Amino acid sequence: MCIVPFVLSADDGAMTPAVRTDALRKDYGRRTAVRGLNLAVEPGTVHGLIGPNGAGKTTTLRMLLDIIRPTSGEIRVLGSSPRRGGPGLRRRIGYLPGELRLEGRVTGRNLLRHYAEISGVVAPGAAEEFAGRLDLDLTRPVRALSKGNKQKLGLVQAFMHRPELLVLDEPTSGLDPLVQREFLQLVREARDAGQTVLLSSHVLSEIQQAADRVAVLSAGSVVAEGSVADLRLTAVRHVRGAVDSATARELKAELDALPQVRELEVADSGRFSAVLDGSPDPLLKVLAEHRVLDLVVEEPDLEESVLALYGPEADHA
Structure with a gap:
């Protein structure tokens, strides 16, 4: 029909x-x-x-x-x-x-x-x-x-x-x-x-x-x-994972240098979390130099994505 x-x-x-x-x-x-x-x-x-x-x-x-x-x-x-x-x-x-x-x-x-x-x-x-x-x-x-x-x-x-x-x-x-x-x-x-x-x-x-x-x-x-795709609503991602504890400090310094990475936390145990803006390629290239024990990449909830991408004009609170 x-x-x-x-x-x-x-x-x-x-x-x-x-x-x-x-x-x-x-x-x-x-x-x-x-x-x-x-x-x-x-x-x-x-x-x-x-x-x-x-x-x-x-x-x-x-x-x-x-x-x-x-x-x-x-x-x-x-x-x-x-x-x-x-x-x-x-x-x-x-x-x-x-x-x-x-x-x-x-x-x-x-x-x-x-x-x-x-x-x-x-x-x-x-x-x-x-x-x-x-x-x-x-x-x-x-x-x-x-x-x-x-x-x-x-x-x-x-x-x-x-x-x-x-x-x-x-x-x-x-x-x-x-x-x-x-x-x-x-x-x-x-x-x-x-x-x-x-x-x-x-x-x-x-x-x-x-x-x-x-x-x-x-x-x-x-x-x-x-x-x-045009709105880039998937361009903000949560990343968490773990690397060998021996390279935790090295990883923190490398990720701190990436402009796409914010809200970075790296524990001495090697566990880390961050918010990633844009392409994951730079992050993956850094992780490729480490022994990665765990890695999860997930999209944030819709409200966080909208507010992060469209800034104060989208903050209606």
Whole structure:
């Protein structure tokens, strides 16, 4: 099934963004949650929305769906204003909220039947197909489901009518790694079918694997935008390991001389830790001259990566 998730400009027939915001702002009293946000999501792509807690991601997604109203600015979703689009527009969208609350005595299957009556047309067997891929038992009462299984149920209701636009807020929260992998496959298949996916996440590896383009939010504004590679979000790494204790002091002096290495700690035992900016090549060349007993290189959490790379303008605290 091929979805056509775009509209054409009446002026020149050009394809318009699936989602567009211009100077979008949301104030809560004296606090500004979103300020002057400009965002364009191209149709048929996966667009990641990332940033530290409180950056304005969830507020932005809720305004796109007319769950809350902006203080000022313009929004267009699938060519329409969310405020005026009504049920017709909402049926073209699949939405998973960041704080999913599902309760009730009904089974998962019956709850999905209810959602199918108010969403777009659901093909026979589609809900069962998605549930099977996510390893979700639809015969169990919703109230008896774990947090992870409720999250799976939320994903099924978002995907099952194969909407033109998927808006997913922290979609893998509570999912085990195998289900997360299957979810990412569903996202790729949706994109290949022509659907547009707007994905908010704290998980950098998730964005790396799924997104075509990424917008980094901080303090309610886009501070950077581009591909994951362009944004260098993986350029900051934690490194820890151990070398022979006899060469510990020599290692410290050599690593201190590398501009890419900061927050270096080297114990007399030979164990060391540091934060690495940029390419690991200089570090590896130094370590190659030592007897390495242990080495672990890992990416920091998303908030640390964003703050380290985009500096004070990303520090919303």
